[in-house]
Amino acid sequence: MRPEGSSLSRTVFGRRFQNPVLLAAGTAGFGRELDGVIDLDRLGGLVTKAVSQEPRAGNPPPRVAEFRGGMLNSVGLANPGLAAVGADHLPWLANRLRQAQVLVNVVGFTVEEYAEVVSGLTGIPGIAGFELNLSCPNTTAGGIEFGASPDCVRRIVSLCRARTPLALIAKLSPVLPDIAGIALVARDAGADGITVVNTLPGLLHSEAGVGRLGNGNGGVSGPALLAIGVLAASRVVERTEGMPVIGVGGVRSAEDVRQYLRVGAALVAIGTAALADPRLPERIVRNLESSRG
Numbered sequence: 001m002r003p004e005g006s007s008l009s010r011t012v013f014g015r016r017f018q019n020p021v022l023l024a025a026g027t028a029g030f031g032r033e034l035d036g037v038i039d040l041d042r043l044g045g046l047v048t049k050a051v052s053q054e055p056r057a058g059n060p061p062p063r064v065a066e067f068r069g070g071m072l073n074s075v076g077l078a079n080p081g082l083a084a085v086g087a088d089h090l091p092w093l094a095n096r097l098r099q100a101q102v103l104v105n106v107v108g109f110t111v112e113e114y115a116e117v118v119s120g121l122t123g124i125p126g127i128a129g130f131e132l133n134l135s136c137p138n139t140t141a142g143g144i145e146f147g148a149s150p151d152c153v154r155r156i157v158s159l160c161r162a163r164t165p166l167a168l169i170a171k172l173s174p175v176l177p178d179i180a181g182i183a184l185v186a187r188d189a190g191a192d193g194i195t196v197v198n199t200l201p202g203l204l205h206s207e208a209g210v211g212r213l214g215n216g217n218g219g220v221s222g223p224a225l226l227a228i229g230v231l232a233a234s235r236v237v238e239r240t241e242g243m244p245v246i247g248v249g250g251v252r253s254a255e256d257v258r259q260y261l262r263v264g265a266a267l268v269a270i271g272t273a274a275l276a277d278p279r280l281p282e283r284i285v286r287n288l289e290s291s292r293g
């Protein structure tokens, strides 16, 4: 990361981000849903929801359940698929944004699927890079998440590296026993950055004993992830000796953003808190600007 003067702008992945605040994957769709609600171009950028090779209907409802510690979700990576995203959603975003950068979140259920999505979208104008969601279950290896296997991480990142000159960012789960070790594997396979953290696995039932999510279990997000994400970001920055890190998890205020920046994160993404209050990220940007003196 190269900070510029005393402003909030910075060069990361060879691109200028006017400030470090991003919208996290899966919580801002492809930006259209927020058009007219917030000024997307005031943000550092937006990470799209996951894109898979084929369209996905996602999991049965309910897909989210709130509890005191945050939120449990199991959206099931619902998305219109590579062809529709490339033909419609990304061109709309490119046309709409002048300043904010776009990172495309990518999922696969096989190693090859990640590379197919990356190569299918490379060449579409307006994309700064790809965030590879490595928390996806590997359907050819019993459903263990890709990110838990150094060999899968190496193969996914290097296959994608061969298919795109754009930035590649590996997004990792907080449950990995050695998250910084996996970050090193991703770096050595050609990744340009690391995003930490994805959601934590969780399960809740109603008083009647019925699962609160249509899918059964899901991912925990929200306030409790702040300290978990900051530790993960700190470990990855240290072990990779300064690789660009996108910190995500539990951010609700400018001070929470600074928690990630203090440990060396280059960019910080906001998810659950922006779902509850879509104008929050813009307010956080204003707050960061005004507190720079």
Ligand SMILES: Cc1cc2nc3c(=O)[nH]c(=O)nc-3n(C[C@H](O)[C@H](O)[C@H](O)COP(=O)(O)O)c2cc1C
Pocket (backbone or CB within 6 Å): 024, 025, 026, 027, 048, 049, 050, 071, 073, 075, 077, 105, 133, 171, 197, 198, 199, 220, 221, 222, 223, 225, 248, 249, 250, 251, 269, 270, 271, 272, 273
């Ligand atoms: C409803 C919802 C959908 C999400 N979808 C994705 C996704 O498509 N890809 C991904 O990598 N992460 C996804 N995430 C994880 C977020 O990007 C983020 O890593 C996580 O929620 C922690 O940040 P937060 O505490 O600010 O929400 C999703 C989270 C939520 C709450």
